[in-house]
Amino acid sequence: MSTAGAIRVEGVTQRFRVIQERPDTLRELFSKFFRHESSYHDFEAVKNVSFEVPHGQMLGLIGRNGSGKSTLLKIIAGVYRPTAGRVEVRGSVAPLIELGAGFHHELTGRENILLNGLLMGYSKREMLAREQRIIEFAEIGDFIDAPVKQYSSGMYMRLAFSVATEVDPSILLIDEILAVGDAPFQQKCFERIQKFKRADKTIVFVSHALNQVEEYCDRVILIDQGTILADGPARDVVEMYRSATGLEVVGAH
Amino acid sequence: MFDLVRDIYQYRELIWALALKELKIRYKRSVLGFLWALLNPAFMMLVLTLVFSTIMRFAIPHYAIFLLSVLLPWTFFSQSLSYAVEAIVTNGDLIKKVAVPKVVFPMAALVSNLINLLLSLIPLALLVPLLRHPFYWTWLYLPVPLLALAIFTLGMAFFFAAANVYYRDVAHILQVVLSAWFYLTPIIYPLDFIPAKHQWIFKLNPIIYVINGFRLSVYYGMLPKAPSILASFVCAFASLFVGYLVFRRYQDSFVFYV
Numbered sequence: 401m402s403t404a405g406a407i408r409v410e411g412v413t414q415r416f417r418v419i420q421e422r423p424d425t426l427r428e429l430f431s432k433f434f435r436h437e438s439s440y441h442d443f444e445a446v447k448n449v450s451f452e453v454p455h456g457q458m459l460g461l462i463g464r465n466g467s468g469k470s471t472l473l474k475i476i477a478g479v480y481r482p483t484a485g486r487v488e489v490r491g492s493v494a495p496l497i498e499l500g501a502g503f504h505h506e507l508t509g510r511e512n513i514l515l516n517g518l519l520m521g522y523s524k525r526e527m528l529a530r531e532q533r534i535i536e537f538a539e540i541g542d543f544i545d546a547p548v549k550q551y552s553s554g555m556y557m558r559l560a561f562s563v564a565t566e567v568d569p570s571i572l573l574i575d576e577i578l579a580v581g582d583a584p585f586q587q588k589c590f591e592r593i594q595k596f597k598r599a600d601k602t603i604v605f606v607s608h609a610l611n612q613v614e615e616y617c618d619r620v621i622l623i624d625q626g627t628i629l630a631d632g633p634a635r636d637v638v639e640m641y642r643s644a645t646g647l648e649v650v651g652a653h
Numbered sequence: 654m655f656d657l658v659r660d661i662y663q664y665r666e667l668i669w670a671l672a673l674k675e676l677k678i679r680y681k682r683s684v685l686g687f688l689w690a691l692l693n694p695a696f697m698m699l700v701l702t703l704v705f706s707t708i709m710r711f712a713i714p715h716y717a718i719f720l721l722s723v724l725l726p727w728t729f730f731s732q733s734l735s736y737a738v739e740a741i742v743t744n745g746d747l748i749k750k751v752a753v754p755k756v757v758f759p760m761a762a763l764v765s766n767l768i769n770l771l772l773s774l775i776p777l778a779l780l781v782p783l784l785r786h787p788f789y790w791t792w793l794y795l796p797v798p799l800l801a802l803a804i805f806t807l808g809m810a811f812f813f814a815a816a817n818v819y820y821r822d823v824a825h826i827l828q829v830v831l832s833a834w835f836y837l838t839p840i841i842y843p844l845d846f847i848p849a850k851h852q853w854i855f856k857l858n859p860i861i862y863v864i865n866g867f868r869l870s871v872y873y874g875m876l877p878k879a880p881s882i883l884a885s886f887v888c889a890f891a892s893l894f895v896g897y898l899v900f901r902r903y904q905d906s907f908v909f910y911v
Contacts, residue, residue, distance in 0.1 A: 416909065417909065425820065425821065425822050426820055427818070475749075475755050477751075477752050478752030479748075479750065479751065479908060480908060481905045495750075495751065495752070497750055497751075498750045501746065501747055501750035501751050502747055502750075502751055504674060504678075506681055507674060507677070507678075512673075514670060515670050515671075515674065518666050518667040518670050519667060519747070519751050521753075522671075523666060524666045570847045574879050591896075600725075609673050610844070630788065649672075653839065
């Protein structure tokens with residue numbers, strides 16, 4: 401493993417203001433203000449977390465629902481600016497956080513490929529050069545020129561995955577997205593992830609599918625209530641999580 | 654301010670694509686499609702011309718052109734703001750999932766309306782000879798007030814887009830402000846209608862200078878005087894400065910409120 405860290409997370413805390421009844425209108429604001437009510441509490445989704453992902457490593461993030469995994473991934477992706485701490489990312493990032501987030505239903509698949517690529521920060525020229533390969537990988541045939549609102553959820557996800565991964569990022573962030581799609585396509589997705597691994601790309605993978613995490617990740621971090629509980633080789637950490645949660649894991653999978 | 658220029662340059666393709674998406678969706682599923690961008694203002698002009706040449710006659714010759722020369726830029730201004738005020742909120746899902754600079758959304762609202770404005774100048778240019786109004790060489794001056802207006806509008810767009818994230822009342826307040834502002838600006842009447850001793854009040858209106866540039870060059874065939882041009886750009890950059898400052902100050906927390 402090379403020494404240069406691709407991702408460095410340093411003392412990161414993410415505080416959310418959980419608002420029970422947000423004053424959405426000025427009237428509510430004034431009435432709240434004059435009655436000196438506070439209708440929120442602060443909630444720390446991620447608490448003082450530090451770790452480093454070396455270049456070329458595939459890191460798995462596991463933990464229960466609401467443990468802070470996805471928040472952490474969004475901080476790395478730059479969606480949230482952390483309340484405290486620093487995140488350093490070296491390289492181009494493809495966030496597969498929510499596939500098809502930038503898709504617009506009225507636009508065709510082809511138009512969405514371009515728009516999605518631009519949203520991820522690629523240039524029009526790069527996207528046009530990759531368009532054919534994206535379409536081939538997605539295998540959705542003539543639907544590529546139909547508005548995506550006519551797509552099945554599987555087709556939608558195929559196109560989105562193919563856009564996000566055909567762009568040759570050096571860092572890939574994957575959040576629980578491989579659960580969709582039929583078995584052959586899932587197989588293709590994992591083959592592509594394997595290819596990324598062989599090409600020495602850095603991957604952060606959030607999943608509840610412990611078998612997949614164990615099989616593909618080099619290292620796993622277990623998160624609970626916003627802090628790191630364990631950090632080590634995939635097999636050990638997954639084993640620890642399994643034994644700690646007992647039967648619950650079967651249900652969560 | 655330097656950040657803004659850099660972001661706009663870096664994301665110019667995205668801004669353009671978002672603006673085109675806006676227009677595509679507006680005219681989607683209509684038989685004439687994009688042609689409506691031309692037909693809409695053309696029909697509006699036709700109606701206005703008929704009304705003001707037959708039913709309501711003013712002492713102002715070629716009133717339709719007098720009116721349209723500033724109504725079209727005003728429409729751009731008010732439409733851009735109406736779009737931009739919702740720009741962050743309607744793209745909330747995207748902002749929560751993709752790290753994308755937020756400035757692109759109000760920018761795209763502005764660009765799509767700018768395209769509409771430029772297209773609507775075509776039927777205006779056809780209407781001028783049709784009404785036997787002289788076609789002045791001062792039309793060539795139009796890029797100058799267009800630039801000032803775009804900068805002025807962008808600043809306001811940033812401000813309202815940011816404010817609406819926190820208080821959704823802003824979108825409604827904006828509509829009230831815009832309609833009051835419309836009548837307080839010499840659009841349907843000339844500034845001369847105002848008694849001379851009250852004119853100074855109207856001259857506090859920051860949009861009046863840029864509006865004046867459009868009317869002078871299209872209707873009167875004159876160029877504005879240097880102080881008026883200067884005033885239009887001072888107002889434009891003051892708007893951009895304040896609007897962008899507010900937007901930048903709050904943009905990192907939009908994600909928590911959309």
